[in-house]
Amino acid sequence: MAIVSATEMVNKALEGHYAIPAFNTNNLEWTKCILTAVEETKTPVMIQTSEGAAKYMGGYKLVVDMVNDLIDSMGITVPVALHLDHGTYEHCYKCIEAGFSSIMFDGSHYSIEENVQKTTELVKAAHNKGLSIEAEVGSIGGEEDGVIGMGECADPNECKQIADLGVDFLAAGIGNIHGKYPENWKGLSFETLAAVQAKTGELPLVLHGGTGIPADMIKKAIDLGVSKINVNTECQLSFAAATRKYIEAGKDLEGKGFDPRKLLAPGTQAIHDTVKEKMELFGSVGKAD
Ligand SMILES: [Zn+2]
Numbered sequence: 272m273a274i275v276s277a278t279e280m281v282n283k284a285l286e287g288h289y290a291i292p293a294f295n296t297n298n299l300e301w302t303k304c305i306l307t308a309v310e311e312t313k314t315p316v317m318i319q320t321s322e323g324a325a326k327y328m329g330g331y332k333l334v335v336d337m338v339n340d341l342i343d344s345m346g347i348t349v350p351v352a353l354h355l356d357h358g359t360y361e362h363c364y365k366c367i368e369a370g371f372s373s374i375m376f377d378g379s380h381y382s383i384e385e386n387v388q389k390t391t392e393l394v395k396a397a398h399n400k401g402l403s404i405e406a407e408v409g410s411i412g413g414e415e416d417g418v419i420g421m422g423e424c425a426d427p428n429e430c431k432q433i434a435d436l437g438v439d440f441l442a443a444g445i446g447n448i449h450g451k452y453p454e455n456w457k458g459l460s461f462e463t464l465a466a467v468q469a470k471t472g473e474l475p476l477v478l479h480g481g482t483g484i485p486a487d488m489i490k491k492a493i494d495l496g497v498s499k500i501n502v503n504t505e506c507q508l509s510f511a512a513a514t515r516k517y518i519e520a521g522k523d524l525e526g527k528g529f530d531p532r533k534l535l536a537p538g539t540q541a542i543h544d545t546v547k548e549k550m551e552l553f554g555s556v557g558k559a560d
Pocket of ligand 1: 449
């Protein structure tokens, strides 16, 4: 089974009141262990990459080939979508050409008029090639690939304008932040989420910055129509912590502990555990059956 568009899996999640996990990948270890975990638990998944991570890995074509080849060689049977996270206008076209099955156009930093115009164009281009497309209204706080946002709450009327363009799912800022949450974070704005949902109706919503949001808030967000949740930083933190432990214990100095297959194994296992924990929280385990 090759990569698929995310439209069907996300719509099913909306109907079934759970959320599709969207994990960012950074390299081969990340991709393999996400695929291992979703196959073990029969979970539909979105694997996504930022522009920066794709560049680090060697480009979009390499990412497409890596994911498709692993699906083949690992005998993956669950639906897997390959998605561009926070794409610019130009890079959305590059990913459509490279063979991604889903894109996100982040036009949140444009005026609403320009966001509408560019999203309209990209919805057409994506759908012509069978890809799903996510759009964004209201910038999401924190930092991602050098882009700093202040964690604003989206205007529900602007969300309706973008929703009406035929996007498959919509990221609306509801006080969520990329990366670690600060001590004084006020929490998600469920008022905003409910107001957005009242305007956009049956459109699945996306929650960015899934790292560190308390479990009860995640569950409430899913109840209010969130059907895709992005997880990036949490996997990076668990990978780094396990790798640090291995080195600090001097394991890399014992025998062939310096071999990357050994050196990266504890971190990879830690990502695997984080991924499983998230899928259970999002209620998506077993939904590929
Ligand atoms: Zn994001």
